[in-house]
Every structure is written in C-alpha cells, then in structure tokens.
Amino acid sequence: MYLKLGLVDNIIASSPHAAEQFLKTYDQKFASRPPHEVSKYIMYDQKNLSFGTYGPYWRNMRKLCTLELLSTTKINSFQSLRREELNLLVETLKTKSHEKCVVDLSEIVTRLSVDMSCRMIFGKKYKDEEFDGRGFKCVVNEGMQLAAAPNIGDFFPYIGKLDLQGLVKRMKEISKVFDKFLEKIIDEHEEIYKKGQDQINNDFVDTMLNIMKSGDTEFQFDRGHVKAILLDMLLASMDTSATAIDWILSELLRQPNILQKLQKELEEKIGMTRMMEELDLNNLEYLDMIIKESLRLHPVAPLLIPHQSIEDCIIDGYFIPKNSRIMVNTYAIGRDPKVWPNNPDEFIPERFVGSSIDLRGRDFELLSFGSGRRSCPGLHLGLTMVRLVVARLVHCFDWELPNGMLPEDLDMGEEFGLVTTRAEHLMAIPTYRLSFK
Numbered sequence: 001m002y003l004k005l006g007l008v009d010n011i012i013a014s015s016p017h018a019a020e021q022f023l024k025t026y027d028q029k030f031a032s033r034p035p036h037e038v039s040k041y042i043m044y045d046q047k048n049l050s051f052g053t054y055g056p057y058w059r060n061m062r063k064l065c066t067l068e069l070l071s072t073t074k075i076n077s078f079q080s081l082r083r084e085e086l087n088l089l090v091e092t093l094k095t096k097s098h099e100k101c102v103v104d105l106s107e108i109v110t111r112l113s114v115d116m117s118c119r120m121i122f123g124k125k126y127k128d129e130e131f132d133g134r135g136f137k138c139v140v141n142e143g144m145q146l147a148a149a150p151n152i153g154d155f156f157p158y159i160g161k162l163d164l165q166g167l168v169k170r171m172k173e174i175s176k177v178f179d180k181f182l183e184k185i186i187d188e189h190e191e192i193y194k195k196g197q198d199q200i201n202n203d204f205v206d207t208m209l210n211i212m213k214s215g216d217t218e219f220q221f222d223r224g225h226v227k228a229i230l231l232d233m234l235l236a237s238m239d240t241s242a243t244a245i246d247w248i249l250s251e252l253l254r255q256p257n258i259l260q261k262l263q264k265e266l267e268e269k270i271g272m273t274r275m276m277e278e279l280d281l282n283n284l285e286y287l288d289m290i291i292k293e294s295l296r297l298h299p300v301a302p303l304l305i306p307h308q309s310i311e312d313c314i315i316d317g318y319f320i321p322k323n324s325r326i327m328v329n330t331y332a333i334g335r336d337p338k339v340w341p342n343n344p345d346e347f348i349p350e351r352f353v354g355s356s357i358d359l360r361g362r363d364f365e366l367l368s369f370g371s372g373r374r375s376c377p378g379l380h381l382g383l384t385m386v387r388l389v390v391a392r393l394v395h396c397f398d399w400e401l402p403n404g405m406l407p408e409d410l411d412m413g414e415e416f417g418l419v420t421t422r423a424e425h426l427m428a429i430p431t432y433r434l435s436f437k
C-alpha cells in the first residue's frame with residue numbers, strides 16, 4: 001500500500017513476500033531510519049541505535065552493542081540477577097496467594113522488567129521517585145506515545161518549528177528527565193571507579209564507560225553517545241519484554257486448557273519440588289509454541305520501527321523513491337488467512353507442531369523481531385526474559401480471573417503505539433502450586 005503523507009512517501013508492506021523484498025532481497029536499500037523528531041530531542045540527535053540513520057556510525061555502534069552488550073556471554077553473565085529478581089517476585093506472590101488477593105499482573109510484570117533491566121544496564125534498581133515524580137513506567141509511556149504519535153513536523157519539515165501539536169515541547173520536557181537521570185547514573189559510576197576496580201559491577205554503564213575511556217573506537221564516542229545507547233537499551237528492553245509477557249499471560253488466562261497443558265509440560269520436565277531455572281528453558285517445546293503464537297497475534301511492535309529507503313529503486317515493478325518511509329505490517333501478516341489458514345484469529349499454539357517457523361527473522365510470516373540488518377539485536381535477551389518469566393509464573397502458580405469473570409469475557413483491547421500494549425491491566429488471583437516451600 002502507498003500513502004503520501006505531507007511530503008513523505010509511505011509504503012506499507014502487508015504480505016510475507018513484500019516484507020521479504022524490503023528486509024532481505026533489497027535489505028541494504030531500506031536499512032535506514034527516517035528523520036524523527038523524537039529521536040532528535042530524546043535520543044541525543046539520533047545517536048542511538050534504534051533510530052540511527054544507516055551509515056558507518058550506526059554500523060559501528062551496532063557492532064559494539066552486539067559484541068559488548070548483547071552477546072550470549074554477556075547476557076548469561078546476568079543470569080543470577082534474573083534469578084534473584086524472580087525469586088523475590090515469587091515470594092511476594094506467595095503471600096498474595098495465601099491472602100487470596102487479586103494482583104495487577106500487568107503492573108507486576110512491568111516492575112519486574114524495569115528492575116531486571118535497570119540492574120543489568122545500570123547495576124542497581126531505582127525506585128520510581130529516584131527517577132522522576134511520575135515514575136519510570138509513566139515517563140517511558142510518554143516517550144513511547146511521543147515516538148508513535150503522527151507528528152506533522154516529520155511529514156512537513158518546514159512547519160515543524162511551529163510545533164502545532166505541542167509535541168516538541170513535551171519531547172523537550174521528557175528529554176530533560178531522562179538526561180538528568182542518566183547524568184546521575186554516570187556520575188555514580190565514575191565515583192565507584194575512583195574507589196577501585198573491585199567495586200565495579202560490569203553492568204552496561206561500566207562497559208560503555210570503559211570503551212569511551214579506552215579511546216579504542218574508530219569513531220567519536222563521548223558521554224552523549226554513552227547516554228544515547230544506555231537510554232536505547234533501557235527503552236528497548238523494559239517495555240518490549242513486559243508487553244510480550246502481558247499478552248502471553250492474557251491468552252493463557254483466556255484459554256485455561258492451554259495453561260494446564262503448559263503446566264503439565266513443566267511438571268513433566270521439572271517436577272513440583274523445585275523452581276524452574278533458566279537452564280530448563282532448552283527443553284520446553286510447548287512453551288516455545290505458546291510464545292510464537294502470542295507474538296503472531298500480538299506483535300509487540302506491529303509495524304516494526306519505520307525503515308527508510310536510501311536510494312530510488314524498483315520493487316516488484318513499483319518505483320519507490322529515495323527517502324520513502326517503509327512500514328512492515330506484522331500485525332496484518334500475523335492474522336492473514338492466506339498466510340495462516342487455520343483460524344488465524346484464534347490462539348492455537350499447536351499450529352507450530354512439526355513446523356520449522358521460528359522467530360529469528362528467516363520466516364517472513366512471523367517477524368516479531370524484524371529481519372535483516374535492522375532486526376532486533378536484543379532477541380536473545382528478550383526471549384530469555386519472556387520465556388523465563390512466563391514459565392516461572394505458570395509453574396509456581398495457578399491463575400484465575402477475579403470476581404468470577406469467565407475466560408472468554410477477558411478484555412483483549414489494545415492501546416496502539418510503537419509498542420502495542422493491553423488497554424486494560426490484566427488482573428488475576430494466584431494460587432501457589434509447588435510442593436517446594
């Protein structure tokens with residue numbers, strides 16, 4: 001589909017074939033990101049990875065992040081902190097279970113994701129008030145809404161300065177909040193350095209500061225770059241994983257038979273006398289099918305992040321001018337009956353039995369993490385967090401909806417944004433089910 005919005009040509013790819021053309025066959029021609037006011041103001045003039053324009057700076061930064069921050073070794077080195085955070089959560093939920101309390105699962109999962117992400121990126125957890133009076137989630141939501149809001153300035157650059165929608169004013173305000181927080185964190189890390197090497201955590205801030213101080217990079221890498229990447233990592237990690245988990249749990253609560261089948265898999269592979277751990281994830285095939293199925297129906301970033309064409313080109317006989325904005329509609333692809341003939345709107349994890357389709361971006365009918373050069377470099381971390389949290393919550397607890405609500409009555413409304421979340425929070429009552437105390 002083609003749409004001219006203001007001065008910008010917009011192309012929306014809504015079939016696996018079209019997605020493959022843009023993300024694989026002609027990947028390099030569509031590997032840039034459009035200019036974006038949000039990333040100009042909030043992301044230090046597009047110095048971050050997610051919105052960085054294609055070129056040597058983005059390539060170097062992507063290599064650096066992939067090798068230094070998001071490698072399997074680095075992600076595995078944070079295994080114990082994920083375990084600690086999950087153990088704390090299970091203890092809290094056990095108390096709620098004894099009291100038969102209704103818990104706000106959406107809120108709990110977001111908090112867990114914020115805590116895990118902060119510990120990994122910044123080395124410690126931060127209370128909401130240490131960030132800003134409004135709290136993490138609220139400020140991040142504001143950032144995400146601004147990122148998704150159609151901004152006249154992006155389509156008519158010459159009237160952008162007038163800020164007719166007041167978006168730039170909001171962006172400037174929020175950028176000050178993020179900047180103050182990041183400055184504080186970097187200062188705290190610099191203080192720790194002065195105390196000696198043995199105090200260093202090896203969190204993402206340490207890694208980035210080491211690289212900055214070494215002067216080994218072939219490109220300019222100063223405090224502004226460090227802040228842009230730290231913020232990118234925080235935003236990319238906390239909201240995506242929490243949203244994916246929220247949708248998976250919602251689908252499981254809507255289909256108790258599938259929840260029970262997953263619990264049976266966990267009982268058979270792990271038993272009821274110990275907690276499941278990250279190592280167990282390798283053996284949980286039904287869990288993997290549930291995750292694929294939920295990401296098919298509820299892609300976290302339904303239009304990916306917009307791509308931009310670097311030069312004029314012709315795709316399938318259609319002329320696509322330089323600087324066109326490309327959106328890949330993974331939401332439409334995921335529900336297309338031509339692509340998914342067996343009841344595409346229904347949650348049926350069994351559709352993946354015997355199927356080789358996976359989430360790594362090789363299968364254009366399931367593009368939850370994108371594909372090609374701009375695909376998600378945090379896939380391993382994201383999937384680890386999602387699988388771990390879902391498996392733990394379902395292994396340790398039975399879940400029922402509050403006030404006698406029937407599963408089919410659970411509201412599944414969406415709130416559209418760059419990341420598309422549940423419109424209503426997911427509320428449920430946990431009952432602890434392991435023999436392990």
Ligand code: HEM
Pocket residue numbers: 049050051052062070232233234236237238240241244300301304305306307367368369370371373374375376377378379381382383386
């Ligand atoms: C379930 C969790 C996650 C999902 C579903 C997800 C999904 C995505 C998607 C769809 C894109 C856009 C791909 C494109 O535009 O073609 C993306 C990009 C990105 N993701 Fe993720 N992501 C997740 C977790 C993470 C985590 C944990 C991190 C890092 C801490 C991360 C870092 C990034 C970055 C930096 C980009 C931009 C890459 C670039 O433009 O070169 N993501 N992700």
